Amino acid sequence: MTEAVRVGGICKRFGAVTALAEVSLRIEAGEFFALLGPSGCGKSTLLRIMAGLEHPDQGSVFIDGIDVGRTPANRRPVNMVFQSYALFPHMSVRSNVAYGLRVTGTGRAEAHERAEAALGLVRLTGYGERMPHQLSGGESQRVALARALVKRPRVLLLDEPLSALDARLRDEMRLELVTLQKTVGITFIIVTHDQEEALSMADRVAVMETGRIRQVAPPAELYEAPADRFVATFIGQVNLFPATIGADGTAQAHPFPGVTARARGIGAGRQVWIAVRPEKITMAPRGGVPAGRLSGVVEEVVYRGDLSVYLVRCMAGPDGLVRVSRANAARTADRLPGPGTEVVLDWAEDCAVVLAS
Amino acid sequence: MKPGTGPLLRVAGVVPGLWLAGFFLLPLAFVWILSFGEKQGLVAVDIVWTADNYLRALDPLYLGILAKSLWIAALTTVICLATGLPVALGIVFAPPRWRPLLLLLVILPFWTNLLIRTYALIAVLRTRGHVNATLGWASELFGLPFEPLSLLYTNTAVVAGLVYVHLPFMVLPLYATLHRLDRSLVEAAADLGAGHLRVCITIILPLAVPGIVSGSLLVFVPALGSYLTPDLLGGPDSQMIANVIERQFKSANDWPFGSALSFLLMYVTFGALALRSLSVRRPAAR
Ligand SMILES: Nc1ncnc2c1ncn2[C@@H]1O[C@H](COP(=O)(O)OP(=O)(O)O)[C@@H](O)[C@H]1O
Ligand SMILES: [Mg+2]
Numbered sequence: 129m130t131e132a133v134r135v136g137g138i139c140k141r142f143g144a145v146t147a148l149a150e151v152s153l154r155i156e157a158g159e160f161f162a163l164l165g166p167s168g169c170g171k172s173t174l175l176r177i178m179a180g181l182e183h184p185d186q187g188s189v190f191i192d193g194i195d196v197g198r199t200p201a202n203r204r205p206v207n208m209v210f211q212s213y214a215l216f217p218h219m220s221v222r223s224n225v226a227y228g229l230r231v232t233g234t235g236r237a238e239a240h241e242r243a244e245a246a247l248g249l250v251r252l253t254g255y256g257e258r259m260p261h262q263l264s265g266g267e268s269q270r271v272a273l274a275r276a277l278v279k280r281p282r283v284l285l286l287d288e289p290l291s292a293l294d295a296r297l298r299d300e301m302r303l304e305l306v307t308l309q310k311t312v313g314i315t316f317i318i319v320t321h322d323q324e325e326a327l328s329m330a331d332r333v334a335v336m337e338t339g340r341i342r343q344v345a346p347p348a349e350l351y352e353a354p355a356d357r358f359v360a361t362f363i364g365q366v367n368l369f370p371a372t373i374g375a376d377g378t379a380q381a382h383p384f385p386g387v388t389a390r391a392r393g394i395g396a397g398r399q400v401w402i403a404v405r406p407e408k409i410t411m412a413p414r415g416g417v418p419a420g421r422l423s424g425v426v427e428e429v430v431y432r433g434d435l436s437v438y439l440v441r442c443m444a445g446p447d448g449l450v451r452v453s454r455a456n457a458a459r460t461a462d463r464l465p466g467p468g469t470e471v472v473l474d475w476a477e478d479c480a481v482v483l484a485s
Numbered sequence: 486m487k488p489g490t491g492p493l494l495r496v497a498g499v500v501p502g503l504w505l506a507g508f509f510l511l512p513l514a515f516v517w518i519l520s521f522g523e524k525q526g527l528v529a530v531d532i533v534w535t536a537d538n539y540l541r542a543l544d545p546l547y548l549g550i551l552a553k554s555l556w557i558a559a560l561t562t563v564i565c566l567a568t569g570l571p572v573a574l575g576i577v578f579a580p581p582r583w584r585p586l587l588l589l590l591v592i593l594p595f596w597t598n599l600l601i602r603t604y605a606l607i608a609v610l611r612t613r614g615h616v617n618a619t620l621g622w623a624s625e626l627f628g629l630p631f632e633p634l635s636l637l638y639t640n641t642a643v644v645a646g647l648v649y650v651h652l653p654f655m656v657l658p659l660y661a662t663l664h665r666l667d668r669s670l671v672e673a674a675a676d677l678g679a680g681h682l683r684v685c686i687t688i689i690l691p692l693a694v695p696g697i698v699s700g701s702l703l704v705f706v707p708a709l710g711s712y713l714t715p716d717l718l719g720g721p722d723s724q725m726i727a728n729v730i731e732r733q734f735k736s737a738n739d740w741p742f743g744s745a746l747s748f749l750l751m752y753v754t755f756g757a758l759a760l761r762s763l764s765v766r767r768p769a770a771r
């Protein structure tokens with residue numbers, strides 16, 4: 129695989145705020161890559177550094193293997209879709225899309241022809257004459273996409289492209305973006321704070337927290353084998369049990385003798401966490417078959433349609449609640465264990481993950 | 486509006502209304518009536534509802550001075566725009582902590598009396614003034630012959646003085662408009678491949694039109710009616726319409742004619758304002 133973008137040791141401060149601290153990343157050509165993290169963690173800053181709109185205090189940016197540290201934004205082979213779309217309000221849709229071609233010397237006729245083709249690509253044929261203020265949010269977004277794609281960049285940078293759309297449109301656009309990326313074959317780097325968005329669209333995801341990258345992995349790996357507590361809790365729901373590594377290398381949760389997990393490469397005596405996802409846990413009425421790993425009483429049931437979430441109290445105190453989710457495979461809700469039911473919880477050994485930090 | 490606040494607001498509206506009537510509309514009406522009068526002796530004026538004063542004001546002599554005033558005001562506006570735009574852009578794109586200081590430097594001349602500033606300009610422009618001294622020193626340095634330029638008491642001096650006095654009126658509205666401009670538009674243009682100059686011409690300038698229009702108006706209208714600057718910096722041929730008006734009220738003691746000339750100037754100003762409202766309405770209609 130060839131690399132599309134590589135950043136190394138990027139540091140960026142705004143006054144007292146450290147936006148990025150030693151960020152290194154390699155993104156392959158043709159990849160759909162997501163930068164995921166809570167608001168303010170430095171995702172946009174990293175994207176803007178790739179685009180050349182911001183300059184790092186330290187570190188280097190390579191695009192297609194070429195150091196672009198001294199290349200201004202207007203000469204980098206990347207284009208950006210801005211969070212606010214940033215459509216030029218005084219130009220028609222066609223002029224907006226053709227702008228990037230016109231300023232780099234493409235003739236009017238060819239620029240307009242290619243602009244129309246790009247508008248077709250985002251299913252906006254016939255919108256060329258409109259002004260930006262006559263467009264809906266979804267249409268504006270697609271014009272912004274067309275305007276960037278018409279330049280045929282090596283890399284397309286998208287800063288929270290779906291955040292301004294309503295929920296239904298957002299779902300549609302997710303699929304559309306993935307299809308579009310496959311069609312044009314351009315490397316996409318998308319910034320988002322929405323984990324569902326990142327998991328459902330990207331080939332690989334980088335999870336960021338306060339200016340650092342916590343983990344870079346494909347979505348399934350991120351979910352099933354999180355690198356640390358931050359990643360585990362940021363993506364999906366998780367039960368965390370404080371534990372200690374025993375002499376045999378097994379992690380043992382403190383008040384719960386049944387909760388153990390195999391740890392690899394962590395020294396004995398270390399304080400760790402055992403993480404178990406709610407949907408990996410099986411739940412059965414007490415007094416039935418085996419004893420299970422935990423026993424407790426259902427305290428609350430949250431019905432979610434496709435699944436129900438059970439909060440099972442296994443111990444007094446705030447840490448004593450275990451979250452279990454079960455698909456509502458049967459139709460009637462009567463058969464669900466209600467609050468007060470005594471249950472035993474169990475899970476397959478390999479479903480428990482040890483987190484060192 | 487909340488029901489209880491209605492009467493209060495109405496009362497509050499009365500005060501500026503009275504102010505406007507008492508100190509603006511009433512004197513204006515007085516001058517308007519005067520412009521239809523006839524001079525009788527040294528101080529007496531008969532209001533005879535004659536249009537003679539206006540007909541006299543349309544004499545080529547006065548129309549010529551009005552045209553010249555328009556030309557000087559327009560030139561002043563264009564020069565203010567050409568210098569004010571880079572200044573405003575510079576302030577907008579300066580680091581945020583520098584902005585208050587730079588704005589202060591633009592406003593600072595306001596805190597000095599116009600008369601003092603104009604006399605200071607005389608000291609700069611006169612034959613043995615600072616400009617000539619600097620030029621003389623520079624030509625001596627390069628061993629060139631130097632003849633002091635006569636800068637003062639020319640039309641050039643008038644335009645220079647008007648530009649100096651009115652520049653803040655151009656910079657401030659331009660700054661306000663450019664400051665509000667969405668920064669991501671500039672970034673998007675750069676991202677799409679446009680260089681600095683291209684971004685300025687294709688994005689910033691078109692979006693700054695409202696600021697350009699209000700700034701130009703704020704310069705053009707007072708420059709058209711300016712009196713002190715041509716009086717002090719201008720030569721015998723650089724009098725503007727306001728100087729003529731002043732002469733009617735004072736040395737010529739012809740109040741009716743002065744009033745008619747004043748109203749002529751006001752109608753021209755209204756014309757400029759009408760042009761502006763046209764230019765503002767056009768983008769909305771698109
Ligand atoms: N131009 C700027 N000036 C000052 N602080 C900034 C600027 N841009 C970003 N920051 C700060 O840097 C941090 C990271 O910002 P950003 O990259 O926009 O985060 P994200 O996109 O992940 O929400 C935030 O704390 C933000 O306040
Ligand atoms: Mg952001």
